[in-house]
Amino acid sequence: xxxxxxxxxxxxxxxxxxxxxxxxxxxxxxxxxxxxxxxxxxxxxxxxxxxxxxxxxxxxxxxxxxxxxxxxxxxxxxxxxxxxxxxxxxxxxxxxxxxxxxxxxxxxxxxxxxxxxxxxxxxxxxxxxxxxxxxxxxxxxxxxxxxxxxxxxxxxxxxxxxxxxxxxxxxxxxxxxxxxxxxxxxxxxxxxxxxxxxxxxxxxxxxxxxxxxxxxxxxxxxxxxxxxxxxxxxxxxxxxxxxxxxxxxxxxxxxxxxxxxxxxxxxxxxxxxxxxxxxxxxxxxxxxxxxxxxxxxxxxxxxxxxxxxxxxxxxxxxxxxxxxxxxxxxxxxxxxxxxxxxxxxxxxxxxxxxxxxxxxxxxxxxxxxxxxxxxxxxxxxxxxxxxxxxxxxxxxxxxxxxxxxxxxxxxxxxxxxxxxxxxxxxxxxxxxxxxxxxxxxxxxxxxxxxxxxxxxxxxxxxxxxxxxxxxxxxxxxxxxxxxxxxxxxxxxxxxxxxxxxxxxxxxxxxxxxxxxxxxxxxxxxxxxxxxxxxxx
Amino acid sequence: xxxxxxxxxxxxxxxxxxxxxxxxxxxxxxxxxxxxxxxxxxxxxxxxxxxxx
Amino acid sequence: xxxxxxxxxxxxxxxxxxxxxxxxxxxxxxxxxxxxxxxxxxxxxxxxxxxxxxxxxxxxxxxxxxxxxxxxxxxxxxxxxxxxxxxxxxxxxxxxxxxxxxxxxxxxxxxxxxxxxxxxxxxxxxxxxxxxxxxxxxxxxxxxxxxxxxxxxxxxxxxxxxxxxxxxxxxxxxxxxxxxxxxxxxxxxxxxxxxxxxxxxxxxxxxxxxxxxxxxxxxxxxxxxxxxxxxxxxxxxxxxxxxxxxxxxxxxxxxxxxxxxxxxxxxxxxxxxxxxxxxxxxxxxxxxxxxxxxxxxxxxxxxxxxxxxxxxxxxxxxxxxxxxxxxxxxxxxxxxxxxxxxxxxxxxxxxxxxxxxxxxxxxxxxxxxxxxxxxxxxxxxxxxxxxxxxx
Numbered sequence: 001x002x003x004x005x006x007x008x009x010x011x012x013x014x015x016x017x018x019x020x021x022x023x024x025x026x027x028x029x030x031x032x033x034x035x036x037x038x039x040x041x042x043x044x045x046x047x048x049x050x051x052x053x054x055x056x057x058x059x060x061x062x063x064x065x066x067x068x069x070x071x072x073x074x075x076x077x078x079x080x081x082x083x084x085x086x087x088x089x090x091x092x093x094x095x096x097x098x099x100x101x102x103x104x105x106x107x108x109x110x111x112x113x114x115x116x117x118x119x120x121x122x123x124x125x126x127x128x129x130x131x132x133x134x135x136x137x138x139x140x141x142x143x144x145x146x147x148x149x150x151x152x153x154x155x156x157x158x159x160x161x162x163x164x165x166x167x168x169x170x171x172x173x174x175x176x177x178x179x180x181x182x183x184x185x186x187x188x189x190x191x192x193x194x195x196x197x198x199x200x201x202x203x204x205x206x207x208x209x210x211x212x213x214x215x216x217x218x219x220x221x222x223x224x225x226x227x228x229x230x231x232x233x234x235x236x237x238x239x240x241x242x243x244x245x246x247x248x249x250x251x252x253x254x255x256x257x258x259x260x261x262x263x264x265x266x267x268x269x270x271x272x273x274x275x276x277x278x279x280x281x282x283x284x285x286x287x288x289x290x291x292x293x294x295x296x297x298x299x300x301x302x303x304x305x306x307x308x309x310x311x312x313x314x315x316x317x318x319x320x321x322x323x324x325x326x327x328x329x330x331x332x333x334x335x336x337x338x339x340x341x342x343x344x345x346x347x348x349x350x351x352x353x354x355x356x357x358x359x360x361x362x363x364x365x366x367x368x369x370x371x372x373x374x375x376x377x378x379x380x381x382x383x384x385x386x387x388x389x390x391x392x393x394x395x396x397x398x399x400x401x402x403x404x405x406x407x408x409x410x411x412x413x414x415x416x417x418x419x420x421x422x423x424x425x426x427x428x429x430x431x432x433x434x435x436x437x438x439x440x441x442x443x444x445x446x447x448x449x450x451x452x453x454x455x456x457x458x459x460x461x462x463x464x465x466x467x468x469x470x471x472x473x474x475x476x477x478x479x480x481x482x483x484x485x486x487x488x489x490x491x492x493x494x495x496x497x498x499x500x501x502x503x504x505x506x507x508x509x510x511x512x513x514x515x516x517x518x519x520x521x522x523x524x525x526x527x528x529x530x531x532x533x534x535x536x
Numbered sequence: 537x538x539x540x541x542x543x544x545x546x547x548x549x550x551x552x553x554x555x556x557x558x559x560x561x562x563x564x565x566x567x568x569x570x571x572x573x574x575x576x577x578x579x580x581x582x583x584x585x586x587x588x589x
Numbered sequence: 590x591x592x593x594x595x596x597x598x599x600x601x602x603x604x605x606x607x608x609x610x611x612x613x614x615x616x617x618x619x620x621x622x623x624x625x626x627x628x629x630x631x632x633x634x635x636x637x638x639x640x641x642x643x644x645x646x647x648x649x650x651x652x653x654x655x656x657x658x659x660x661x662x663x664x665x666x667x668x669x670x671x672x673x674x675x676x677x678x679x680x681x682x683x684x685x686x687x688x689x690x691x692x693x694x695x696x697x698x699x700x701x702x703x704x705x706x707x708x709x710x711x712x713x714x715x716x717x718x719x720x721x722x723x724x725x726x727x728x729x730x731x732x733x734x735x736x737x738x739x740x741x742x743x744x745x746x747x748x749x750x751x752x753x754x755x756x757x758x759x760x761x762x763x764x765x766x767x768x769x770x771x772x773x774x775x776x777x778x779x780x781x782x783x784x785x786x787x788x789x790x791x792x793x794x795x796x797x798x799x800x801x802x803x804x805x806x807x808x809x810x811x812x813x814x815x816x817x818x819x820x821x822x823x824x825x826x827x828x829x830x831x832x833x834x835x836x837x838x839x840x841x842x843x844x845x846x847x848x849x850x851x852x853x854x855x856x857x858x859x860x861x862x863x864x865x866x867x868x869x870x871x872x873x874x875x876x877x878x879x880x881x882x883x884x885x886x887x888x889x890x891x892x893x894x895x896x897x898x899x900x901x902x903x904x905x906x907x908x909x910x911x912x913x914x915x916x917x918x919x920x921x922x923x924x925x926x927x928x929x930x931x932x933x934x935x936x937x938x939x940x941x942x943x944x945x946x947x948x949x950x951x952x953x954x955x956x957x958x959x960x961x962x963x964x965x966x967x968x969x970x971x972x973x974x975x976x977x978x979x980x
Contacts, residue, residue: 064766071834072906112547112555138905145906150831156808157791157833160935162905184562188555218566226573235933244809250792251807256573284661286669293683315794315805315830317786317812320709324702331694331701338690339683345653346682350670352663363658370650374643377694381701383708384636387621387801390794390829455618456798458829461837465767465825467618 019524027122030114031524032099035121037421039096040414042124044490046088049132051483053081058445058479061472064464072138074462075148080135082151083168086268087175088128090402093410094271095120095182098210100421102186104515104522105204107195107531112188120181127174134167150460152261153228155242155253159235166235169228176221183214190214195514197533204513205294209274212298213267219306220260220267227256251316258309266305268402270298272409273340276362278513279412280344283359284351285510290343297336297343304333314385323382330380334373341370356508357431361412364439365404372400375450390460393453399446408439411489418493419507423521424500430492437485444478622798625824625845626816628708629801635704639697646693708802711815717783720774721746724786724793724806724828726935727835727894728752731774734785738859740866747858749774752890753838764825764842771890773842776818777851783815790937791833797826797843805830821845833935834906835894869945869968877952877965884953887946892954895935900958906935911958920964923951924974940975944968 019025019034029035056077060069069077099117103110111117137143144162147153158165190211194203203211230241231253240246242253281288288294308329310318318326344366353359375397379388388394419425448471453459457468464472503520514533518526547555624630661667673679711717719734729751737744751770759769776782786795788806795814796803799822802814828839846854889898895907902909910916915923927947930938939947948968955962 070903071837075831075834075836113559116559143905148831148833148836154792154831157831159933160791160833180563180566184559184566187562188558191558192551192555218562219569222566222568222570223573225570230574244807250809284669285663286671287674289674289679290683296683315803316807317804317810320706323709324705327701327705328698331698332691334694335687335690339686341650342682342686345650345657346673346679348654348657349661350667350673351657351661352667352669353658353661354663363654366654367651371647374647377697378636378639378643381635381639381697383632383701383704384639386708386803387632387636387798389803390796451619454620456622456796456826458796458827460831461827463767463837466765 028118030110030118032103032111032114032117033421033522033524033526035111035117036096036099036101038121039092039099039124042121042128043089043093043096044493046084046092046128047486048490050081050084050089051486053077053084055480055483057081058476058483060462061464062476063473064466064469066463069462071462072146072148075150075460076135076138076146078460079147079149079151079153079168080131083131083172084128086151086264087172087179088124088131090268090406090410091175091179092124094210094213094268094406095179097206097271097275097410097413097417098182098186101417101515102189102207102210103193104420104518104526105207105513106190106193106198107514107527107533108189108193109525109527109530111185112193113185116181116185120178120185123174123178123181127171127178130167130171130174134164134171137164137167138162152254152257153231154257155231155234155250156244158231159243166232169232172228173225176225179217180221183217186210186214187218195527195530195533197535199536201292201295202533202536204274205277205288205291206271206274208295208298209270209277212302213270216263216267216270216302216305220263223256224260227253227260230256251313254313254316255310258312259306262309262312263302263305265398265401266301268406269409270301272365272406272413273298275409275413275416276344276365278511279358279362279416280347281512282416282508282510283356283362284348284353286347286351288343289346289349290339293339294343297339300336301333301340304329304336308333311380311385314382315389327380327382331377334377337373341366341373354509356415356428357426357435358412358416360432360435360439361408361415364435365408365412368400368404368408368439368443372397372402372405376401388453390458391453392449392457392459395459396446396449396453399449403442403446411438414493416508417515418496419503420515420518420520420522422497422500423503423519424496425503425507426492426496426500430488430495434485434488434492437488438482441478441482441485445475445482446478448472448475448478621801622824624801625799625820625822626801626818628816629799630819631704631708632801635701638700642693642697711783711813712781715781717781717815718777719783719785720776721785721787722774722795722806724788724790724795724832724839725937726790726833727828727839729774729795729828729839729841730789733855736855736859738862738866740863741870745862747855747862749858750890751842753835753840753894764823764840767838768825768827768840768842770840770842773823773844775844775846775851775854777848778818778821778845779848781815781817783813786812786814790935792830793828793832793839794830795826795841796829797824797841799824800826800843803829818845821847834903838894865943869943872969874967875945875948875965877956880949880952880965881956883945884949884951885957887942887950888953888957891939891942891946892950900954900960910954911960916954917960917962920951920955920966920970921974923955924966924971927951928971928974944971944975947971 026034026038056069057074060067060074099111134147138146144164147161147164147168149158149161190207233239234241234243240248242248242250244250277288277294308326310326311330314323379385379394379397415426415431452468452471455468457464505519506516507520514531517531621633621636624633721732721734723730731749731751733747736747738747749772751772751774754769754771756766784795786804786806787810788808790808793806794803795806800816802816804812804814822845824843826841828836832839896902896910900910915926926936928938928940930936945968948966948971951966955964
């Protein structure tokens with residue numbers, strides 16, 4: 001892959017036509033770059049929506065007592081923060097990167113199914129509207145109660161909630177359909193649209209991560225859809241799938257939910273890990289270490305990740321045999337994940353590193369994701385989990401995994417490819433400032449939560465005992481700074497879009513891959529003539 | 537509609553057929569996961585619960 | 590709130606720094622509390638072991654990354670080793686690393702499995718004190734299955750209702766803000782206790798950090814945990830599974846006392862239960878004053894967490910009772926919703942209360958806060974409504 005020699009002479013710049021003008025360009029777009037841009041803008045908007053809810057949560061938790069939020073509004077925000085961040089911010093942002101980069105990286109003129117691509121994006125704003133409506137509806141007279149269940153929407157509590165739960169279920173269905181359609185498109189693109197001579201084992205790792213992610217999505221999203229459909233039937237049509245009094249089983253929903261929910265974690269993380277595979281070699285000026293073991297590790301993560309879901313439910317009263325199996329399975333996942341982290345560190349090892357912003361984020365990921373992974377091993381240990389379960393320790397753990405593992409990876413990707421997308425270099429000084437504020441305030445926010453969790457503070461509580469005050473104060477201060485720091489990111493991105501130093505075709509000294517052979521920004525239709533890749 | 541056709545990348549018909557075939561296979565697979573999720577997982581779950589006792 | 594402002598006073602920058610340095614660690618609670626049961630000690634030990642392993646691994650990772658960041662940088666003139674992956678290490682790391690990680694995994698999983706086998710299953714063939722823990726929105730009910738009193742010729746287990754006490758009602762000698770309850774769960778020290786968890790409505794989870802064993806309360810299920818209590822004391826916990834509006838106000842207080850004290854307490858509970866049963870069984874006409882007084886007490890403990898002390902509720906989740914259509918409307922409809930609950934809402938069937946309790950609550954609701962219907966509901970009316978409900 002990285003040793004590709006490209007015959008540029010046969011790559012003509014014969015554009016058929018430029019982009020159409022006005023709203024129609026975006027509404028009817030079938031161009032992978034435009035759709036990728038829309039995905040990224042959508043995700044960025046949702047990042048702020050989810051961030052605002054998180055900041056409201058942190059302000060409420062600043063001190064014990066009920067100051068800002070009613071308990072149900074707090075629970076509603078907790079629910080919405082999770083769903084907006086997962087389905088609104090991280091997944092669309094990763095899909096945006098996929099749309100932009102996969103065709104460029106594999107030398108395809110566009111995605112395999114451009115109109116399906118348009119559909120899978122345009123479902124998203126509608127779904128987000130439904131999701132936000134589920135938050136807003138209870139404020140109107142006759143709007144019923146707020147969603148006070150958390151994103152896990154466990155019955156029987158979710159059966160008690162008013163009509164906003166129906167909005168939520170509908171939104172989840174639409175988000176799921178969008179993800180499945182996008183995944184189908186990505187798999188077809190990767191299988192059918194590679195340039196000749198780019199075998200599977202020569203694809204960039206980012207493409208591999210998305211292939212695995214897309215398969216995971218197709219496997220697990222329908223199961224979530226099945227679960228929430230049953231929930232909808234329980235709510236309105238008198239069925240008793242999850243109603244113990246009617247012979248149903250409330251725990252069944254948890255199994256269905258986490259059969260989706262655990263692979264979902266890898267869906268969020270894997271694309272960002274793929275970004276690292278581009279970023280780390282570039283700034284280490286050294287080939288990626290262990291390409292095939294990374295591919296193997298990813299496939300192992302996909303397979304093992306699908307059979308360990310019940311470690312989210314250790315407290316439901318499973319048999320000894322069942323918890324032992326889920327514990328050992330979960331601990332075993334550290335092997336492929338550890339190998340992945342090892343390969344990236346080995347890529348840095350004996351490299352000639354420079355520390356541009358994407359690299360700073362990459363190093364931050366390696367350090368903090370390792371930390372989150374290690375607390376993950378602690379959580380996998382069933383007896384210890386009896387104490388950790390549903391405490392703030394869990395909150396700290398998954399934010400350490402998902403912020404660096406998913407979001408920082410997306411930031412790294414955005415900074416890494418921004419020169420390619422816009423044709424302008426971003427402001428390196430400001431970007432580094434953003435990195436430091438972001439990463440330091442992130443740690444101030446979430447590190448103390450380990451301690452209050454161990455000391456006995458449950459998660460998802462609106463009010464807490466005074467013994468947890470100090471760390472919550474620290475965490476809230478960090479949280480506010482962390483939230484606000486993203487305004488700086490917004491400023492940097494807008495500034496880069498509007499102007500800046502002209503980026504070269506190969507914006508980074510050590511960068512390798514087909515995308516860097518195109519001009520920055522690439523023409524509206526790129527690789528209309530496939531690049532020629534030498535047989536290995 | 538014309539607009540969409542105008543700006544979409546033009547795949548050669550053979551590749552287009554190949555793409556669509558794979559897409560339908562994947563969609564069918566997703567549908568299978570959805571439909572199986574209800575009876576299959578319920579059955580498996582019951583098996584796990586009774587097997588544990 | 591006084592306690593909070595005191596703590597905030599101590600929250601100067603200096604004390605924050607001191608806290609980070611660990612000197613105030615005991616006060617700031619950085620880790621699990623001191624275990625109060627043998628199983629909790631086991632859990633504490635495995636937690637410390639895995640934390641230690643995790644810390645060592647973290648230090649190793651940080652050390653390698655740190656070394657690399659310092660030495661392998663372009664600004665130091667370090668030239669990238671383009672053939673690093675061709676060294677023997679590069680050739681074989683794909684198998685060396687997984688084997689190393691597997692070794693660590695097996696170390697952790699092996700000790701974890703040993704601990705798990707000790708704590709997970711309730712010991713068989715031993716004399717355990719059985720306590721049924723029932724989660725309700727938003728209070729706990731404890732039933733001592735091994736201790737019962739005879740009421741109406743049937744044995745009834747000794748039961749304790751444990752509810753959150755607002756700060757102004759809690760005395761000085763309580764566990765503090767959000768932790769005070771009206772009736773704690775009293776257990777004898779040195780005894781093995783089995784908790785049987787279930788729920789009357791939605792999911793809850795019983796969690797007392799000193800006892801460490803956490804288990805979900807699931808409607809339709811009975812899950813179990815056990816503890817061997819090792820020291821006396823008062824231990825606080827709370828519901829750990831999101832259960833709706835007042836999830837944060839579902840404290841648990843466990844009082845572990847000496848065996849003799851436990852016996853005396855149990856005797857007292859039995860007498861109280863018998864007295865209440867005798868009173869409820871009295872066939873007499875209660876006066877408005879008597880019912881209103883009992884009704885206020887019963888309403889304030891059992892109904893006020895949702896419908897509020899002032900009867901104004903928290904709409905839309907919890908409707909107001911002041912001037913409400915049901916409490917000022919026909920009596921049978923009022924009886925029906927209290928006895929049978931309302932499906933799909935947090936309003937459960939309150940038919941486990943005695944006739945006297947229900948009569949007093951309904952009378953109170955129909956006459957308090959300016960509802961002034963003047964209706965007087967006697968226990969025998971409740972009894973009649975119950976038989977009607979059975980049909």
